[in-house]
């Protein structure tokens with residue numbers, strides 16, 4: 623039995639304010655392209671089952687374009703005659719009971735089975751049972767649903783568990799309302815032939831378990847995700863479980879460093895050969911406050927003429943002279959802000975906020991650049 627497992631496709635996600643020839647946000651188009659690649663692979667591999675472990679859409683109320691795209695692709699999937707099972711992730715679960723779950727659009731598809739009501743749902747076939755636990759907002763209710771899942775294990779069939787959550791605290795995405803699977807229920811995994819997970823955006827096995835896998839996302843929803851490989855899993859269940867990770871082609875992300883202590887040399891030695899159509903992130907290191915003013919973003923961006931986008935991070939030299947925070951304030955609001963957070967929070971919180979702040983400031987810098 624061959625099962626194709628993919629996840630976290632985040633249809634409708636957009637970023638970077640770059641529009642392509644078809645007037646679509648380039649990153650949004652990248653996500654559609656990644657999804658299409660998986661569908662093409664499905665047609666070639668012809669698995670017995672297709673499973674998607676959540677965050678099909680980026681939002682619980684996606685755009686018309688994202689919905690239209692998904693309907694087109696799932697019609698293609700539906701026509702293959704391969705059962706396809708989908709669960710809701712935190713991004714596609716409404717936070718209130720007032721809005722209708724988006725996955726209902728698939729209710730009348732012949733071969734598409736959906737699980738979105740924040741409760742356990744058993745989807746049963748001749749020789750296999752899919753135990754689906756979609757995202758749940760309420761952890762107390764979730765516990766009862768996990769127990770229900772355990773009671774429904776069928777000894778005479780294959781048992782596949784599908785969830786969208788963090789197993790333990792390791793796989794948290796720092797998002798609102800994430801569901802953490804309770805560690806004292808991890809023993810259930812051993813009773814399953816395969817546990818398919820969504821939520822974490824990297825491919826990999828979970829801890830000591832040999833049959834519990836995140837397939838990872840099909841694209842990056844943040845520039846902090848530096849992974850250059852995205853794809854899906856083909857899980858083959860014979861006497862034992864065999865896991866094969868298949869990668870798709872995604873736009874590369876390249877990290878470059880310019881050492882401002884040695885600016886001219888550092889620029890002269892830059893390798894831009896791998897930046898074609900890439901997302902490039904440039905770190906300016908060893909900056910001094912005064913030096914920073916002399917290096918406009920435009921000058922750095924112009925070094926990468928073939929890149930799709932260039933974002934710049936400025937890392938200031940730890941000053942050994944008596945430069946004070948108020949000197950910094952006049953230079954970079956971002957630095958001042960980061961220093962402030964460093965002073966008032968612990969390391970963990972600082973690390974968490976740092977990347978978010980840098981991303982935010984990078985966005986505003988881009989806007990400024992465009993205006994200028």
Ligand SMILES: [Mn+2]
Nearest residue numbers: 630677711821
């Ligand atoms: Mn996700």
